[in-house]
Amino acid sequence: MNKKILVVYYSRSGNTERVAKDIAARLNADIEKITDNKDRSGFFGYMSAGKAAAFEKPTTIGAMQKDPADYDLTIMGTPTWSWNMTPAIRTYITMYKDKLKKVAFFTTAGGTKPDKIVVKMELLAGKKSVAFTGFNRGELKNEKVYNEKLNAFIETVK
Numbered sequence: 001m002n003k004k005i006l007v008v009y010y011s012r013s014g015n016t017e018r019v020a021k022d023i024a025a026r027l028n029a030d031i032e033k034i035t036d037n038k039d040r041s042g043f044f045g046y047m048s049a050g051k052a053a054a055f056e057k058p059t060t061i062g063a064m065q066k067d068p069a070d071y072d073l074t075i076m077g078t079p080t081w082s083w084n085m086t087p088a089i090r091t092y093i094t095m096y097k098d099k100l101k102k103v104a105f106f107t108t109a110g111g112t113k114p115d116k117i118v119v120k121m122e123l124l125a126g127k128k129s130v131a132f133t134g135f136n137r138g139e140l141k142n143e144k145v146y147n148e149k150l151n152a153f154i155e156t157v158k
Helices: 017-025 040-056 087-101 113-127 137-141 143-157
Strands: 005-009 031-032 073-079 103-109 131-136
Touching: 005 017, 017 031, 017 073, 017 103, 017 137, 017 143, 031 137, 073 087, 073 113, 103 113, 103 143, 113 131, 131 137, 131 143, 137 143
Parallel strands: 005 031, 005 073, 073 103, 103 131
Antiparallel strands: none
16 A cells, blocks of 8 residues: 555544544554644533534634645544534644545544534535544444444555
């Protein structure tokens, strides 16, 4: 595989970070975490995060170190908040959509399926994804199911 791949993700609880790190390791990809400049911790952070996601609001994010224009494929990961992508991923896609060559997406969620969220991510990026997947709470806890799903996604993006 000669593709140069970047995995970019936002994670509040660590679930999306786990998946991002596993994808990057298996694809020998570069990885970068998006930081939201707004404090999303605690109960009030959680509530404001859900509201911002529901109303499709962007946020301000920390400076990124890697330029997606340098990569053949950018894989983006987001938790699901209020049946939507996070404000941090929304901001990243908006900022870098003109630099994205090919995209793939993954989501983590309590139970929400990725389909509707990925459609919104594709529209925002102006590109159809080469692959997408989603991991719900149960799949993240079941190593066998998690690895099967992760491997299927890896094979698709290769």
